[in-house]
Amino acid sequence: MLTKNEEDYLKALFHLTEEMEEDRAGVNQLAEYLNISPASVTAMLKKLKTKDLVEYERYGKLELSSDGKAIAVDLIRKHRLWETFLYKYLNFQWDEVHEVAEQLEHIKSRKLIDQLDKFLGHPIRDPHGDIIPGKDGTYHVLPKTTLSDLSAGDKCKLIAVRDNSVAFLRYVAEIGLALSSEIDVMDKRDFDGSMEIGFEGKRINISAKFAENVFVEVM
Amino acid sequence: MLTKNEEDYLKALFHLTEEMEEDRAGVNQLAEYLNISPASVTAMLKKLKTKDLVEYERYGKLELSSDGKAIAVDLIRKHRLWETFLYKYLNFQWDEVHEVAEQLEHIKSRKLIDQLDKFLGHPIRDPHGDIIPGKDGTYHVLPKTTLSDLSAGDKCKLIAVRDNSVAFLRYVAEIGLALSSEIDVMDKRDFDGSMEIGFEGKRINISAKFAENVFVEVM
DNA sequence: ATACAAAGTTAGATACAACTAACAAAATAT
């Protein structure tokens, strides 16, 4: 049975190898992502290798084994199911679910998560719009279109957010945006990528960085 | 913020000092209860003392401080609320809830437990019949009558069980007993304390040890 | 009242997961 720690490494590595556009999975990236020194990462990688959870050679590439990948996907499944529970049944806000789900995802009980899934009615997406992996390990990445890919005149619908930090999510909610919001791109400035968007009669300005963290479906 | 470990020590100490009939709270008892060496217990007690969670002097008495007590009661509250959730909403059996609740009780989120309590409708008792401590730290011990206190001819109702181990709970369920079962004491043998009891038309023999682990309300 | 047993403590070792500092390998740039 894996420790919370080992699980966190696998999840981080999955995030860096499978979920990011370009493959930014090196010892340093992992270290930065986990807020840990590169030396500690090297030590843990050796340990995970003996358990056949990562593929790793000294100074070499860094990847999850298929076992490691399966565990990471399962953690993401648990995380997103718990987020859904907190949001739908325990009155948690969008920006509050992540932190608690980080703890709940490490609870060890097959029955618990199967029954939770059933209780929730086998949901497809979590409160941030991300797809919940299936019991069989099926993992779907979201379509990669972000608001920043669009141009003036385009129309779209908010389907998920990339960044799950409290700061970002609170800002999104404060502006008045939520899952399924319909957005018109009114203007886009080439020099800094900032945009003016309209929704529900409002018109606001957003930075390029903000636009890059909002996943949309073009309409 | 306390670690899972520190919390487990506080809960164990609470169990040994507050919940047991006679005060069996020494370093050795704690060690046995937690399945660790007395030496490790001594080390942890020193640490807990610096945090003002226990009252403890070298070779001296062993007690929780009021802070320590409050934390222990809060853990019991969390434990029993989670047990109730698992039992009522996630189709867990009587004997399955304890193990998972042992993990869930360590999740850190005030809001989580308050909302869970609300979701469950502020339950009074958990699936084993134990009283769930209040948000304000109110802790009620169960009335101490056990089946073994009764004599032939007495009638009673099962209100809780003392032992929460899988082995015991499964045995209770197998026999056909459950919370609120009405029991007639048919016979009691003085030489070994074993009893013959009747309920729902059945008649079975139970050992003194079994009888000591069943809390009842005389009717 | 002393000796013995029980209970509790200390000292020293191990495992884990982190750190810093120094070093080595690989990648890049001139």
Next chain:
DNA sequence: ATATTTTGTTAGTTGTATCTAACTTTGTAT
């Protein structure tokens, strides 16, 4: 193709939680 920068590793230390073995204190029994 060599120097420089970036990336990754090793060695040695720290803190936590555990252990065993040896020792000390307290309690009990004769």
